[in-house]
Amino acid sequence: DTGVSQDPRHKITKRGQNVTFRCDPISEHNRLYWYRQTLGQGPEFLTYFQNEAQLEKSRLLSDRFSAERPKGSFSTLEIQRTEQGDSAMYLCASSSGRQDSEQFFGPGTRLTVL
Amino acid sequence: TQLLEQSPQFLSIQEGENLTVYCNSSSVFSSLQWYRQEPGEGPVLLVTVVTGGEVKKLKRLTFQFGDARKDSSLHITAAQPGDTGLYLCAGAGDSNYQLIWGAGTKLIIKP
Numbered sequence: 505d506t507g508v509s510q511d512p513r514h515k516i517t518k519r520g521q522n523v524t525f526r527c528d529p530i531s532e533h534n535r536l537y538w539y540r541q542t543l544g545q546g547p548e549f550l551t552y553f554q555n556e557a558q559l560e561k562s563r564l565l566s567d568r569f570s571a572e573r574p575k576g577s578f579s580t581l582e583i584q585r586t587e588q589g590d591s592a593m594y595l596c597a598s599s600s601g602r603q604d605s606e607q608f609f610g611p612g613t614r615l616t617v618l
Numbered sequence: 619t620q621l622l623e624q625s626p627q628f629l630s631i632q633e634g635e636n637l638t639v640y641c642n643s644s645s646v647f648s649s650l651q652w653y654r655q656e657p658g659e660g661p662v663l664l665v666t667v668v669t670g671g672e673v674k675k676l677k678r679l680t681f682q683f684g685d686a687r688k689d690s691s692l693h694i695t696a697a698q699p700g701d702t703g704l705y706l707c708a709g710a711g712d713s714n715y716q717l718i719w720g721a722g723t724k725l726i727i728k729p
Contacts, residue, residue, distance in 0.1 A: 508660075510660075535715060544704070544721075544722065544724060545721055545722065546624075546706050546708075546719035546720055546721050546722050547661070547706075547719055548719075549716060549717075549719075552715055552716065554715075559715075560715070560716065595660050595661075597660075599715075601715075606651060606663055606666050607651075607663070607708075607717065608663060609653075609660030609661045609662070609663075610660050611658075611659050611660050612658070612659065612660045614658065
């Protein structure tokens with residue numbers, strides 16, 4: 505296990521379709537984060553898991569977005585009824601959970617909604 | 619609400635020049651991290667600074683955390699084209715899990 509992995513790396517979909525992304529964190533990390541990033545901007549926090557519990561969800565996240573981490577290992581992020589405004593890079597990060605814990609990012613999934 | 623302001627937003631310089639990127643806030647952070655991101659990839663952690671006044675060096679990169687832990691700087695000496703990328707700062711604040719992110723500095727080093 506050399507780092508955080510995400511799948512797929514790229515996704516092109518039509519407006520109204522559902523999409524699901526997967527993140528596999530560093531194996532010993534109990535914290536997992538999802539971010540969204542648009543071109544030239546910093547990451548925007550979406551949601552956070554500690555083990556299997558989803559402890560925080562951004563107010564910016566609409567009801568069309570849902571995330572799970574069923575066994576406290578990998579996580580999925582689903583977007584239902586995609587809109588063109590959902591086009592962005594979706595980043596996953598994990599950390600060990602120490603107070604000043606550093607976050608390690610995956611390569612991201614680039615979503616394009618046509 | 620904690621905010622981090624990064625400056626400049628964009629910097630394009632010639633190879634061999636020096637540069638400094640700043641990350642400022644009115645809030646105190648328990649630690650601050652610097653990341654570099656290349657197009658189409660996730661951010662890669664460069665360094666974490668924790669103690670006020672701390673200075674860390676990573677080859678030609680020098681990172682400093684302000685004495686009051688409200689600001690930080692990244693100085694690059696003799697920049698090279700391989701330094702090109704988006705540099706992001708992120709602070710650990712009130713929450714022990716959520717980072718406060720700057721908007722990034724897009725750096726281009728021309729050969």
